[in-house]
Amino acid sequence: MTKKALFLMLPLIGMLSCGKGKNEEGATTAETTSATTTVTIKGSDTVLPLAQKESEEMMKTNKEVSVTVVGGGTGVGMTALLEGTTDIAMASRDLKTEEKLKFSEAKKEIEIVTIAFDALAVIVNPANKVGQLTREQIEKIYTGEIKNWKEVGGADEKIVAYSRESSSGTYEFFKEEVLDKKNYATDILSMPATGAIVQAVGQTKGAIGYVGLAYETKEVKPISVSYDQGKTFVTPSIASAKDKTYPIARPLFYMYDKANAAKVKAVVDYALSPEGQKVVSEIGYIPLN
Amino acid sequence: MKKENRLAKRKRRNQNIAFGLFQLISYSIVALLFIILAFIVVKGIGVISWEFISEMPKEGMTQGGIYPAIVGTLCLVFGSMLFAFPVGVLAAIYMNEYVKDGWPKRIIKQMTNNLAGVPSIVFGLFGMALFVNKLEFGDSLLAGSLTLGLLVLPVVIRTTEESLKAVDDTFRQASLGLGASKWQTTSKVVFPIAFPNIITGLILSIGRVSGETAPILFTVAAYFLPKLPTSIFDQAMALPYHLYVISTSGTNIEASRAMAYGTALILIIIVLISNLLANALRKYFGKKVKMN
């Protein structure tokens, strides 16, 4: 019987000794994190790199706040905010009507802070001749009416359209702004993340995709877009998005419960401060002013 | 006579071709393994340094290290084993030493097999529904460890059972014959003999746990944490999830790609070491424990 007890004790002993080890480990970092408030930020993958870098920078100077950043998509952030499992929700779109309703049902007043702007660039493979498209053409490509590049002045090549997963705010925003609220065609390829779209468009000749301006690399070519049936085409750039001539731009938000304002103040203030806005440009988004 | 000779010759030739082909195929599979390994090693070796495994990520995941992800994975491995190992070993002992053949045993066996076949994403769903939402653990090490623990439970049970079966019945008869009780026999005779093989199974399951992504996706994984988890109710970063995220998101893909290869390499090293260790042990103790 003692053997049995010992056998059961073994993992316990293991746990204790390991816990001790971990404590010591924690002690070295504890000096810097003593008496801190922990703030959780959750939501949009578009805001993710920005929030991550901002909190990293902030924590260098402000030792009193410790920030956890979790992705998952705008929808995840909203759900978490509603359920109170996050302090700040990152969003790349405004609240939907039903989300507003849910928050009001839960008696939560939500403060929405715009922390930066993001322009969506429509990108193609660098080998593609096509350099400009009208909004209507893009809509037809994504709803499946235009299937070949020669219909829009390119080579005889099948169009391969990439989209984000339906969980992303980018997906919704693109649908509302560019597709005139129509649903995507079923054969659109959806990628779990923006990085995957850039990768795919870079290695696929007939590809078209849409990504945040910050994600643009040499591997892909941005397309000039016209919102007035082809009279003027505007190239996506930080400058054109700033002076509002580039049409496909959207604000990025931090949202939080007003009852929780004191706790998140440091994080939100930092995001709006000159240093925070400097990070915005570094990451590749458009600063507020 | 001559004709027969020719026939035999042709037969022999065909056989040689077929055998050669089979050999080629077998070696290409092994070659494939080395290609995958070499691919990751060559691209990832440049990033590996002491800083890489001992520092926090910096500059938006493009610099610095993956220390918190390594710690997170180790915690998850430890946590899941803490649950799966005792339960699995006890279950196997009971099944192998106590229960007589019959329908209850068959059902339990079948259930264990079924559990082993459940896709990892289903474990993720289940973990989210039960641990995260129903029991309100939230996204936490506890929820993640329990989910992973359930995932490897069948592996632990099976390897333990195999090891117990490998113990010769004469030991049991001798011990019982000397007047030892059933429990004494099991704990003092059978278990010590089987122990090395059981440990092998344990190591194999560690390899399995450290590589799983789908079950931790919705139960524990975080993208960025400024500090190490301090309690079992904290979220944690984990290597497989980290690899998944940085290889698909982040604004500076080229810069984070190197980090992705490095992370993949560390992950593979952990898994390979546990596999090789298990193999070496298996060889050392001379008895075969089945994988899978």
Next chain:
Amino acid sequence: MILMLSSASTSITVILIVFFLFVEGIGVFSKKPIEEGFLLAVHPSNTIQKLEPTQIKDIFDKKITNWSALGGKNEPIVLFRTEDITEFYSEEELGENFEHFPAKIDEYITRTPGVIAFFSDKYKSKDFHGKELDVNKITVYKFLSGEEWFPTAQPVAQMGVKPLILGTLWVSFGAILIALPIGLAAAIYLSEIARKRTRNILKPLIELLAGIPSVVYGFFGLVVIVPLVQDVFNLPVGETGLAGSIVLAIMALPTIITISEDAMSNTPRAMKEASLALGASQWQTIYKVVVPYSASGITAGAILGIGRAIGETMAVLMVTGNAAVIPNTLLAPVRTIPATIAAELGEAASGGMHYKALFALGCILFLITFCINMLVELVTNRNSHKKH
């Protein structure tokens, strides 16, 4: 007692899994695919009573533009969403807190004969004059046979999982088609041809393949196999079912090889020697004696391999392109059930319809793998009877 409890742990887990999956999953049925708290309304004179979800989607995608296409009057369809109200009424008219909102919507609907309006219950005035449309509930049959998967579509979600189920089976089938011959050849080589020394080196190496984490396979597939498939077949896109099949085949190989090899090694020595003594060549012995004898073991290996492929998540998510279309070729993108769950569960509001639909998908996946396991059991059982 503790012993008994722990031995029952797996059974309890299986039952718990079944319970939780089904409790959440079953909730999707008997629900209307329209967002809770919202309604669709038409002009009172409209003769349409009920619409299928697909019809509603086509209306809001402007693919159906006249009521006559749905059996109604010859009247062009006018779409109305809540936020469109500002085009017809000024903010003052609606009131500061939208208190006149319900009345204005009512007014707008009654004066527009071709309208179909989608708005919240909250804005439905007490003496509403419009006609509310009934939306058909999601039935098991519709769920399984629906061909469109737009779980977040507005105003009505499209919950058809047929492309996902077929996509999953398609990719796994492709994987086994690739893996089975290769795996069998390797198993034969290892068990019958190779020298013991070679075998002892090769087998653990092949088993190592099973140890590589699936994310690593996905990563490898994304940067190596996807471009390769695209180049070799000269395709417009590399993220295809085939890329998924190849990655899954590599992942299923160790399972197939290990199990088939074990089965072949178990062939009684006497049988093999008898065959050789009768003048059969080694090759003949293999395919006339060893393979038939171990057939059930090989089948079990193949089925388990399929099972592994069906449930695989991360690798597939990264390489198959995830387009929810019914597959007709391996050279086009497909979307599998596990990939769908992994990609969408994070977004779905917990408890919502989408969330429940994903759990229902989990149930389907569980049932498929459950059947596969039972099949394996059946096959191996038959084998053991044969032996005795």
